[in-house]
Amino acid sequence: MGKCSSPSIRRRIGAWLLPGCGCRFTVWAPARNAVRLRLVDSGRSVDMRKDEHGYFTAEIADLAPGALYLYDLGEDGLRPDPASRFQPEGVHGPSMVVSSAYDWDCNTWQTPPxxxxxxxxxxxxxxxxxxxxxxxxxxxxxxxxxxxxxxxxxxxxxxxxxxxxxxxxxxxxxxxxxxxxxxxxxxxxxxxxxxxxxxxxxxxxxxxxxxxxxxxxxxxxxxxxxxxxxxxxxxxxxxxxxxxxxxxxxxxxxxxxxxxxxxxxxxxxxxxxxxxxxxxxxxxxxxxxxxxxxxxxxxxxxxxxxxxxxxxxxxxxxxxxxxxxxxxxxxxxxxxxxxxxxxxxxxxxxxxxxxxxxxxxxxxxxxxxxxxxxxxxxxxxxxxxxxxxxxxxxxxxxxxxxxxxxxxxxxxxxxxxxxxxxxxxxxxxxxxxxxxxxxxxxxxxxxxxxxxxxQALNTAVCxxxxxxxxxxxxxxxxxxxxxxxxxxxxxxxxxxxxxxxxxxxxxxxxxxxxxxxxxxxxxxxxxxxxxxxxxxxxxxxxx
Amino acid sequence: MGKCSSPSIRRRIGAWLLPGCGCRFTVWAPARNAVRLRLVDSGRSVDMRKDEHGYFTAEIADLAPGALYLYDLGEDGLRPDPASRFQPEGVHGPSMVVSSAYDWDCNTWQTPPxxxxxxxxxxxxxxxxxxxxxxxxxxxxxxxxxxxxxxxxxxxxxxxxxxxxxxxxxxxxxxxxxxxxxxxxxxxxxxxxxxxxxxxxxxxxxxxxxxxxxxxxxxxxxxxxxxxxxxxxxxxxxxxxxxxxxxxxxxxxxxxxxxxxxxxxxxxxxxxxxxxxxxxxxxxxxxxxxxxxxxxxxxxxxxxxxxxxxxxxxxxxxxxxxxxxxxxxxxxxxxxxxxxxxxxxxxxxxxxxxxxxxxxxxxxxxxxxxxxxxxxxxxxxxxxxxxxxxxxxxxxxxxxxxxxxxxxxxxxxxxxxxxxxxxxxxxxxxxxxxxxxxxxxxxxxxxxxxxxxxQALNTAVCxxxxxxxxxxxxxxxxxxxxxxxxxxxxxxxxxxxxxxxxxxxxxxxxxxxxxxxxxxxxxxxxxxxxxxxxxxxxxxxxx
CATH class of the missing domain: 3.20.20.80 (Glycosidases)
Known part of the structure; x- marks a missing residue:
């Protein structure tokens, strides 16, 4: 009691499909006062809620795998999710909501020493x-x-x-x-x-x-x-x-x-x-x-x-x-x-x-x-x-x-x-x-x-x-x-x-x-x- | 045999009086190609020898405690010894050769736990x-x-x-x-x-x-x-x-x-x-x-x-x-x-x-x-x-x-x-x-x-x-x-x-x-x- 204990800040960062057909978006952005979620297909923007540890969250009720999204940082532009799980159009393009489900073939695997x-x-x-x-x-x-x-x-x-x-x-x-x-x-x-x-x-x-x-x-x-x-x-x-x-x-x-x-x-x-x-x-x-x-x-x-x-x-x-x-x-x-x-x-x-x-x-x-x-x-x-x-x-x-x-x-x-x-x-x-x-x-x-x-970067690399x-x-x-x-x-x-x-x-x-x-x-x-x-x-x- | 072993580079850096009346000067200056020892009182300059680990040394036959010296770094000026054991005229002035001898009064001291x-x-x-x-x-x-x-x-x-x-x-x-x-x-x-x-x-x-x-x-x-x-x-x-x-x-x-x-x-x-x-x-x-x-x-x-x-x-x-x-x-x-x-x-x-x-x-x-x-x-x-x-x-x-x-x-x-x-x-x-x-x-x-x-430094400190x-x-x-x-x-x-x-x-x-x-x-x-x-x-x- 009264002891300062470490708050558990574990979050499932990124876009996670919820049971049913919704999706929960979480992004750690303590440097921002506001972050809006932009759904690319519909053009819809959604305000996200910030908690004391700098995590912003939003839930969208109807969203299927394959939906594209970005985070709206106001003056700093529309940016992909730092915890994006798929960037189908490259590093500057939108992030994609993907399902984590996978039908594994090999379920008997045992790691050797x-x-x-x-x-x-x-x-x-x-x-x-x-x-x-x-x-x-x-x-x-x-x-x-x-x-x-x-x-x-x-x-x-x-x-x-x-x-x-x-x-x-x-x-x-x-x-x-x-x-x-x-x-x-x-x-x-x-x-x-x-x-x-x-x-x-x-x-x-x-x-x-x-x-x-x-x-x-x-x-x-x-x-x-x-x-x-x-x-x-x-x-x-x-x-x-x-x-x-x-x-x-x-x-x-x-x-x-x-x-x-x-x-x-x-x-x-x-x-x-x-x-x-x-x-x-x-x-x-x-x-x-x-x-x-x-x-x-x-x-x-x-x-x-x-x-x-x-x-x-x-x-x-x-x-x-x-x-x-x-x-x-x-x-x-x-x-x-x-x-x-x-x-x-x-x-x-x-x-x-x-x-x-x-x-x-x-x-x-x-x-x-x-x-x-x-x-x-x-x-x-x-x-x-x-x-x-x-x-x-x-x-x-x-x-x-x-x-x-x-x-x-x-x-x-x-x-x-x-x-x-x-x-x-x-x-x-x-x-x-x-x-x-x-x-x-x-x-x-x-x-x-x-x-x-x-290209300037390519030149610098060379x-x-x-x-x-x-x-x-x-x-x-x-x-x-x-x-x-x-x-x-x-x-x-x-x-x-x-x-x-x-x-x-x-x-x-x-x-x-x-x-x-x-x-x-x-x-x-x-x-x-x-x-x-x-x-x-x-x-x-x-x- | 053949093994790369760490060379012992321990040196008595600084100015150390030798048995008799000489003094040995050692300074670690791997960044320099040449260092000259300047004896302030006589104005005499002496080339120092550099070893592979960057130590420069010189020995002076006649030198008593109290002698002032500097290191001549050419374009970079006459500078005190980084291992100076006394700076009687402050941090920009010459270093002084001092004797380490001291007649200790308390020789029975035992450190408590x-x-x-x-x-x-x-x-x-x-x-x-x-x-x-x-x-x-x-x-x-x-x-x-x-x-x-x-x-x-x-x-x-x-x-x-x-x-x-x-x-x-x-x-x-x-x-x-x-x-x-x-x-x-x-x-x-x-x-x-x-x-x-x-x-x-x-x-x-x-x-x-x-x-x-x-x-x-x-x-x-x-x-x-x-x-x-x-x-x-x-x-x-x-x-x-x-x-x-x-x-x-x-x-x-x-x-x-x-x-x-x-x-x-x-x-x-x-x-x-x-x-x-x-x-x-x-x-x-x-x-x-x-x-x-x-x-x-x-x-x-x-x-x-x-x-x-x-x-x-x-x-x-x-x-x-x-x-x-x-x-x-x-x-x-x-x-x-x-x-x-x-x-x-x-x-x-x-x-x-x-x-x-x-x-x-x-x-x-x-x-x-x-x-x-x-x-x-x-x-x-x-x-x-x-x-x-x-x-x-x-x-x-x-x-x-x-x-x-x-x-x-x-x-x-x-x-x-x-x-x-x-x-x-x-x-x-x-x-x-x-x-x-x-x-x-x-x-x-x-x-x-x-x-x-x-004074600029004093202002910055404030x-x-x-x-x-x-x-x-x-x-x-x-x-x-x-x-x-x-x-x-x-x-x-x-x-x-x-x-x-x-x-x-x-x-x-x-x-x-x-x-x-x-x-x-x-x-x-x-x-x-x-x-x-x-x-x-x-x-x-x-x-």
């Missing part, structure tokens, strides 16, 4: 000629036969234009229309489960994209207290941050609950700035654990972080943030530099046999170690932590795509060396991640591509990429990220494995043998890095 | 009419007889002008000249120990003051990645941050080792921004623990933080930063609002009896609780943690001095209510802190005062203060922080207790009885907040 995951990362647009969820479904048998047990989908939140890696998404709840929208994504998840594969969605909670981002008109979603490399930092610890956190908590809940994802890959957690006593990531982990209990199935959170910080994955009771796993890029760098001999950019910190040996024993090579590239001491020690807490790779979208020419290992090193990379990865005591195409020695690059509607490549001292001009051809060149070429025996089908067979070996050999399933004994010689260049 | 500390916070300038360390020594018997067991000294690092709270210091290693310089401070510490009192120094590691701050000319001491309310944030996690950390590690070492302080109070830890895997504060705690082992005596770190974040004081093994104690201002706010009825500014979050009851059981009233003032959920729970991990007060320099008129409780509430405040504090299960003068019902205000040499008071809706004009009279009005008036019995001497006697009670009653020594049982009624307004 993380220690059995072999992740296959794909970009929906470049994975197939059609670039849609439905086209991807047709290739799922290939992934299942490869022996992967989890499909990880690069971000699908609605972005401007039709070609984008996904990290420019501006409607975190809306599934990109040209990929097939929300129902298409559900069909893909369902089809993965039907084939015995878990699903992970890559989500971006550290920033939003530059075009179609109207969130600041609604409320303090962003802060200028911190800087990210990609724009305004999300306000996770300042005034009104409870509402911002709720926005992302609800987002995570949507993917787990409504879309039945098994896991989320949280992009660039090192750019989530948060000084609060209970950081956003910790609270997300706590809520996700509660949700998992509620749903009766695992809900896995995997951080991408370049900080080599064990706090991310330690349990809350041990002072950690409580996430289940995190990416460990040092493993990649140690392997890549030995295979390629490259020493540019951040690879200057790697290149020694001993580092790969370390990476097998605990994946953070830099653990309170001075990094010449970072010009500071870096990382904490992950020694003794279970292998399933770390996702490692020999290639991924960043390591390939952030090269000026987007070269895969297949064009940098020999066939035999690629086999070595595959074995090094798939026999490691961590959770391996494959990047689409590496299993069949795809030689097409994976380039950086965008096509914003805003300039920014050029600058990024300076530290690598790469010669020549980077391919134009905006050109359609750059995107087309980045697609997988499935014809490579449709013919008779060739080096592509041979590599695929090798990958299949490795995944089968991993699944059948019990020591490989234990993921106990501390039990790894490495023998190596720097002079002899062997491990 | 934190659970027995009663801290007495004083500002050297305003504590006595003379405003010096030596004058303060003459009043130490008063503090000892009061029953305080620890003297905490507001920051003494060299600042511009001669009147300053201390948070504008720009030479963290140099003791302000007008207070009596380094030897004066040592005499004060020695005299405290001789009277059985520990010593704590308030140090500012989150920012440096605005005038005389030439550090950016030497290297990346600061970063624009984060913002503090007081200027550039210190670079604790970016490129070259190892050198910045060393600078502050060496600073802490100086106070513990050379000046024999028992503890450091780390100002505004919430403004120390640091995303790294091993945060600066954790590394400081680890190094300080090692130093304590080396010195064979406790070296206590106490954080000021407004985050209600238990991570600050949890052991490293439990995922904490490993500091010994932290300030818990919620205790003050709960007590202050009940006593005064004030509800302005951050006091809007307080005012309920139940909150003071909570504060006795665990000092963070806000522990995952929604704060109307902060407009967000705030804090984590400190339930179950030992009382000696929290420093609480009924008044301190901030709570008094950040009021527009700098009023102490003595002028806001009745004599009897002041006694209640004293008892509430001194019988609490936490480490109590008294603010100089409260023990004898000083009625002089403690106002904010500065006198920078830069304007900034005025704005700060807006959220408190205080009427009228704040006293001019720059006026000498503002400082003079803030001095303690010792005449109040030099006469016969009066309300001042009566209050002093009451404080003495309370400290004696605290020292003699064993339940009060246990500092077990979880054993506190509070009975209270919101309606009846009693506790």
């Amino acid at each position: 993380l220690s059995r995951w072999i992740i296959y990362e794909l970009h929906v647009g470049a994975f197939t000629p059609e670039g849609t969820f439905d086209a991807a479904i047709k290739r799922l048998d290939h992934i299942a036969e490869l022996g992967a047990t989890c499909v990880e989908i690069m971000p699908v939140a609605a972005f401007s234009g039709c070609r984008n890696w996904g990290y420019d998404g501006v409607y975190p709840f809306a599934v990109q229309a040209c990929y097939g929208g929300p129902d298409g994504l559900k069909r893909l998840v369902d089809a993965c489960h039907a084939r015995g594969m878990a699903t992970v969605l890559d989500v971006v909670y550290n920033h939003l994209g530059p075009e179609g981002n109207y969130l600041s008109l609604f409320g303090p979603y962003f802060t200028d207290k911190y800087h990210t490399p990609w724009g305004l930092a999300v306000n996770f610890d300042g005034p009104w941050s409870d509402g911002v956190r709720e926005y992302f908590f609800e987002n995570a809940r949507q993917w787990f609950e409504e879309f039945r994802f098994d896991g989320l890959r949280l992009d660039a957690c090192h750019a989530i700035f948060d000084q609060s006593a209970v950081p956003f990531l910790q609270e997300l982990a706590e809520r996700t654990a509660n949700l998992a209990d509620e749903l009766g199935r695992p809900c896995v959170l995997i951080a991408e972080s370049d900080q080599n910080k064990t706090r991310t994955i330690l349990p809350v009771a041990e002072g950690g943030l409580g996430l289940q796993a995190q990416w460990a890029d040092d493993f990649h760098h140690a392997l890549h530099t030995l295979l390629t001999g490259e020493r540019e950019g951040y690879y200057e910190d790697f290149g020694q046999i001993s580092q790969l040996a370390t990476a097998y024993e605990q994946p953070f090579v830099y653990s309170r170690t001075y990094s010449a590239f970072r010009q500071r001491t870096h990382g904490s020690s992950a020694a003794g932590l279970p292998g399933e807490r770390f996702v490692v790779c020999a290639q991924n979208h960043d390591q390939v795509g952030n090269r000026m020419l987007g070269e895969r290992l297949s064009t940098l090193i020999s066939f035999e060396a690629c086999k070595l990379a595959a074995a090094a990865l798939l026999l490691s005591p961590f959770v391996p991640l494959l990047f689409m195409g590496e299993e069949f020695l795809e030689t097409n690059p994976f380039l950086y591509f965008v096509n914003h509607e805003d 300039e920014g990429r050029r600058k990024e490549f300076e530290s690598f001292h790469w010669q020549g001009e980077p391919p134009d990220p905006v050109a359609a051809a750059t995107f087309e060149r980045s697609r997988l070429d499935w014809a490579k494995i449709e013919g008779d025996y060739n080096r592509h089908t041979a590599m695929l067979a090798f990958y299949r043998r490795l995944t089968a070996l991993r699944a059948s050999e019990s020591p490989l399933m234990r993921l106990a890095p501390w039990a790894v004994r490495t023998l190596w010689s720097e002079k002899g260049r062997w491990l | 934190l659970s027995r500390w009663i801290i007495y916070e004083l500002h050297v300038g305003a504590f006595t009419p003379e405003g010096t360390f030596d004058a303060a020594i003459k009043r130490l018997d008063h503090i000892a007889e009061l029953g305080a067991t620890c003297v905490e000294i507001m920051p003494v690092a060299a600042f511009s002008g001669c009147r300053n709270w201390g948070y504008d210091g720009v030479y963290p290693f140099a003791v302000q000249a007008c207070y009596g310089g380094p030897d004066g401070l040592k005499r004060l510490v020695d005299a405290c120990h001789a009277r059985g009192m520990a010593t704590v120094l308030d140090v500012v590691y989150n920012h440096l003051g605005p005038e005389g701050n030439y550090l950016s000319l030497f290297g990346p001491y600061f970063t624009d990645k984060y913002h503090t309310p007081w200027g550039l944030a210190v670079n604790f996690d970016g490129p070259w941050s190892d050198g910045v950390r060393e600078y502050f590690f060496e600073n802490a070492r100086q106070w513990f080792e050379e000046f024999r302080f028992d503890g450091l109070r780390l100002d505004a830890c919430h403004a120390i921004f640091d995303q790294s895997a091993v945060p600066f504060l954790q590394e400081l705690a680890e190094r300080t623990a090692n130093l304590a082992d080396e010195l064979g005596r406790p070296c206590v770190l106490i954080a000021e933080s407004d985050q209600n974040k238990t991570r600050t004081i949890l052991p490293v093994a439990e995922g904490g930063l490993g500091l010994q104690a932290q300030w818990a201002d919620d205790f003050h706010h709960a007590l202050h609002t009940l006593l005064t009825g004030e509800r302005e500014g951050y006091y809007e979050d307080f005012g309920q009896i139940s909150q003071l009851a909570t504060a006795y059981e665990q000092p963070f009233v806000y522990s995952r609780t929604y704060s109307a003032f902060r407009q967000r959920t705030h804090g984590s729970s400190a339930a179950g943690l030992p009382g000696e991990r929290f420093v609480v007060c009924a008044q301190n320099h901030d709570q008094v001095g950040n009021r527009m008129l700098g009023e102490r409780l003595s002028t806001l509430i009745s004599f009897e209510a002041c006694k209640l405040a004293a008892a509430a504090l001194l019988l609490s299960p936490f480490v109590p802190l008294l603010f100089m003068g409260e023990e004898f019902l000083e009625t002089n205000p403690f106002l904010y005062f500065v006198n920078h040499e830069d 304007e900034g203060r005025r704005k700060e008071f807006e959220s408190f809706h205080w009427q009228g004009e704040p006293p001019d922080p720059v006026a000498a009279a503002t400082f003079e009005r803030s001095r303690l008036d010792w005449a109040k207790i030099e006469g016969d019995y009066n309300r001042h001497t009566a209050m002093l006697a009451f404080y003495r009885r309370l400290t004696a009670l605290r020292a003699s009653e064993s339940p009060l020594m246990r500092l077990a907040p979880w054993a506190v049982r509070t009975l209270w009624s919101e309606k009846g307004r009693w506790l």
